[in-house]
Amino acid sequence: MKYCKRCLYPANHPLNITFDGYGVCSGCRVHEEKDVLDWDERKEKLEKIFSEFRSGTQKTYDCIIPVSGARDSYFIVYMVKNIFKMHPLLVTYNKHYNTKIGIRNLAYLQTIFGCDLISCTVSPERVKRITRESLRRKGSIYWHCLAGSTVFPVQTAVKLKIPLIVWGAHQGCDQTGMFSHLDEVEMTRKYRKEHDLMGMEAEDFIRDSDVVAIEDMKQYIYPHNKELESVGVRGIYLSNYIRWDSKAQHELMIEKYGYETMLQQRTFDTYNDVDCFHYSGIHDYIKFLKWGYGKVTDHASREVRLKRMTREEGISMVRKFQNIYPKDLSIFLEWLGMSENEFFGYIDKHRDPRIWQKNDCADWELKDSIVNHAGDEGVDDVRLQRKEGCEFLLVPSKEPNEVEDNHVLIGRACVDNGHLPEVIKRYPDEIL
Template identity: 65%
Template structure:
């Protein structure tokens, strides 16, 4: 397996990474644009886009912003509303795996920014049926979250005739350099299906065997091309116009708005995905079972590129945060499945590029890992200078003493 000589990404990255003659991956090369592009000029271009979508009559919203109780939601809303003066409608898909911390963050976001918000909560039984199907078909417990988060904003845009959707960061740009920032790629149904949804649209899940009916999936159906064209819906990514640095952005939001952070199970990043029990835990473990690397690799690679970690420090963190998932019991109880059955299903989705089964012991063995590439040749030739330390903070809990150990389907939506 080839690994990047600058960051930690392997060649089997599911978003399709490539390497140059120096052994540096496309993600690292596109990241270099962050230090050479004229971001003032790009910010002015974003301002011009926003000006074209402002609702002059005041009888509708200027744009839609998909949000959650974590990630870069605070930064996106702050930027769009307070920096550029837009009047956004916030939309959120209820992922069902919510932490109480995430519910609090979401409530504070809605209250502090004084924005209207629409939330879609699909019936828990429907979500469970869909999740059983996606576990079997693609080894995913998170398909319904990704599908809902990416389709609900588009459905709302069509229904309320709000043509502009503002997304945060394009994963394909930031992780693997699939595009240049200058390409100014926008959200497309094709990218969503191929990468976010692992090749499955909602209608592909209708199956008598899985007891999934078409009516169970209606909330996940993407609007037709005709509907989208009638409204002129487009989805732009802020990271094409703003130098994206999620760590620095979160720290700014902590200072300005009191964004609440929390320890994660399988990564050192305490800022992203604190709203979900599973994203950086069981869901991440499933990613490791499939591809042989996990969330700590994503986060360490990002911090190496920003000069906050050396490559060796990144490898140390990947090794440190390779724990077993802590939330498997919680998920199995919710889905009414035992852990052995879940593991058996997941083993069917291990990718042959990463895993090989020993036929004598029937044990799965990882073919390679970044730990075996600590001393690859020519690493120093492409090494980035470390310019600062990489420290993630834990903020004081707004609910000290509370044990956050069960899903919160619907919580308090505002702050007094």
């Protein structure tokens, strides 16, 4: 397997990746734009976009922001509402695998910024049927999460006639350099299907399925192009206009608003995806079993590019986390009503033969790994020098007696202002 000589990404990245003559991947090359673009100028372009949709009144929503209890939701709302003075409507898709921390983060998010929020919760039994089918056909427990979180904001935009949707980072641009920031790519149905949904839209689920019916998929069907055109729906990515640095952004939100973090099973990043009980556990383990690498590679590659980690330190993180067996598998299987044999039978069918093979004992083994490429020729020629440390904070829980021992379907929607923590009360001008 070919690996980038600057970061840790392999040639079989599912979003597609290319390498130049120096062995540096397309993601690293596009990432170089972050250090040369005029971001003040790009913010001005963003302001021009917002000015087209800003109503100047609290009676009308200026835009929609998809949010959750993790990722960059706090930062996105902070930028759009507090910095650019837009009046957003927040929307969230209930992924069913919620953590208690994620529910608290979302409740505090809504309270701190004083925004209205609409949520979508699909019937648990329907989600289970869809998850069984997505495991069989795509080797994924996360299809419904990706489908729901990318379609519910668009459905809401059409229904309420709110044209502008503001997303955070574009994954294809940020990870693999699929686009330049200067392309200012916007969300499309085509990209969603081919990459977010692994080539399978809701309508595709119904075909050749004895498990999933049209009634199960209504919440996941993308609006027709005529509906989108009639409202003028467009989805922009903030990362095209703001220099994206997930770690720095989270730490700003921790300082200002007490965003809660959590140790993750299979990576060192304590900030991202703390809202999902299975994301950094069984979901990431599935990614490893399919592609031969996991989220720790994503996170280490990001930190190498941002000059907070050397390539060798990143490889050390892969050694530490990549092979960890997820503790949440039994909980997930009990919820779904599936045996381990059935589960792994589905996953094994989706292993990438470029990186996995069976040995003489009929056991699966990796053909290669980034850990075998620490000393590749040419690595020093393209090396980025580390400029700062890479410590991730573990924020004390607002409810320290609670134990994260299972996923939660639903929780509180907001928090009484009288119960906001002191770290938030230091910024009263930004609460409402």
